[in-house]
Amino acid sequence: MMMTNMAVSGRDKLLFTPGPLTTSMTVKEAMLRDLGSLDGEFLALVQSLRSRLLALGSYPRESYECVLMQGSGTYVVESVLSSVIPRDGKLMVMVNGAYGRRMAQIARIHGIALDLFELAENRKFTAEIVAERLAASSGITHVAVVHCETTSGMLNQVEEIGRVVSAANAIYIVDAMSSFGAIPIDMTGAHISFLISSANKCIEGVPGFGFVLANRHTLESAKGNARTLSLDLYDQWAIMESSGGHFRFTPPIQTLLAFEQALNELDEEGGVRARGERYRQNHRALCMGMKAMGFEAYLAEEDQSFIITSFRYPVDPRFDFSNFYAELWSLGFVIYPGKLSKDLCFRIGSIGRITTTEIDQLLRAIHSVLRQMEMLLPAAL
Numbered sequence: 001m002m003m004t005n006m007a008v009s010g011r012d013k014l015l016f017t018p019g020p021l022t023t024s025m026t027v028k029e030a031m032l033r034d035l036g037s038l039d040g041e042f043l044a045l046v047q048s049l050r051s052r053l054l055a056l057g058s059y060p061r062e063s064y065e066c067v068l069m070q071g072s073g074t075y076v077v078e079s080v081l082s083s084v085i086p087r088d089g090k091l092m093v094m095v096n097g098a099y100g101r102r103m104a105q106i107a108r109i110h111g112i113a114l115d116l117f118e119l120a121e122n123r124k125f126t127a128e129i130v131a132e133r134l135a136a137s138s139g140i141t142h143v144a145v146v147h148c149e150t151t152s153g154m155l156n157q158v159e160e161i162g163r164v165v166s167a168a169n170a171i172y173i174v175d176a177m178s179s180f181g182a183i184p185i186d187m188t189g190a191h192i193s194f195l196i197s198s199a200n201k202c203i204e205g206v207p208g209f210g211f212v213l214a215n216r217h218t219l220e221s222a223k224g225n226a227r228t229l230s231l232d233l234y235d236q237w238a239i240m241e242s243s244g245g246h247f248r249f250t251p252p253i254q255t256l257l258a259f260e261q262a263l264n265e266l267d268e269e270g271g272v273r274a275r276g277e278r279y280r281q282n283h284r285a286l287c288m289g290m291k292a293m294g295f296e297a298y299l300a301e302e303d304q305s306f307i308i309t310s311f312r313y314p315v316d317p318r319f320d321f322s323n324f325y326a327e328l329w330s331l332g333f334v335i336y337p338g339k340l341s342k343d344l345c346f347r348i349g350s351i352g353r354i355t356t357t358e359i360d361q362l363l364r365a366i367h368s369v370l371r372q373m374e375m376l377l378p379a380a381l
């Protein structure tokens with residue numbers, strides 16, 4: 001696809017971050033409006049966004065619902081965990097990074113019985129190990145996992161795990177925040193009851209709300225389980241449904257307008273697979289260029305998603321991450337600090353309105369910063 005970089009105005013930097021990320025100028029321009037929250041045009045927009053999200057995958061309208069929820073991604077994860085698990089339920093959370101850990105923290109705050117299943121941050125959850133763990137546990141009613149663990153870039157095997165969770169008769173919740181829109185997810189085949197993502201990741205919208213694709217039957221049976229008012233998923237859905245697109249509380253109108261344009265641009269690009277392919281090419285170009293300069297990726301390539309990549313700090317006393325970050329920033333490139341609990345890494349995202357052209361620009365900037373730090377290997381000079 002031809003994609004000229006109309007994303008960045010003179011004063012903004014290119015974001016190689018996992019969201020908020022670089023959005024197109026046309027997505028930003030779609031926000032230049034005022035619209036009331038009861039306006040017929042706005043309500044029609046909400047309804048259309050809900051159906052268009054379901055149409056992005058194998059999420060048939062007969063069985064699935066889409067609920068929009070104000071806030072950042074975490075609010076939506078908290079909405080699901082705090083409002084679908086009954087008082088006598090028990091949640092197993094798989095943790096191999098900060099986002100899994102955050103789900104466990106949410107469960108603790110709401111007093112939800114928790115079975116924490118933790119792996120090292122460089123190990124992925126597979127169907128086999130989850131089956132083993134489920135067989136050894138008792139009373140698990142709900143299971144939650146992160147698809148792309150944005151902490152490292154690790155891709156957990158959510159579809160395979162789903163079959164195991166379903167065989168154990170548990171309800172399956174997937175945080176697909178940083179993968180939805182670029183990696184196809186088979187909700188039906190994987191028996192996923194709640195699939196969560198947000199506006200400002202692979203759909204390339206601006207921050208302000210997230211969404212849940214939910215199995216209608218499971219959503220209906222969550223009625224009355226909410227532990228908060230504003231994050232009550234069932235109620236948000238019921239009101240949105242009965243009133244033709246009305247949010248219970250002030251909706252992020254401009255974010256929703258931008259999101260409509262972002263979905264148009266996703267369609268124009270060729271949909272989820274085409275978007276994933278662009279990101280895959282970004283990731284490939286990034287890894288090759290970084291490797292040539294002597295950087296080592298944190299994960300094994302077969303565990304690594306094309307969404308975001310963690311690179312180890314070079315073993316060189318001249319490397320100082322805050323300098324590195326600041327120099328790149330002043331050249332117009334924003335990278336992401338690491339978030340791993342033990343290993344020193346930084347992260348570079350491949351998502352957002354960027355192509356291999358911008359990846360090449362970033363690689364050239366990294367090259368010049370390393371040269372300035374006098375730490376290039378002879379081979380990369």
Ligand SMILES: *Cc1c(COP(=O)(O)O)cnc(C)c1O
Nearest residue numbers: 072073074099146148150177178
């Ligand atoms: C971005 C992200 C979230 C949500 O983070 P917010 O800062 O609340 O938007 C949750 N899970 C994963 C895997 C993410 O990448």
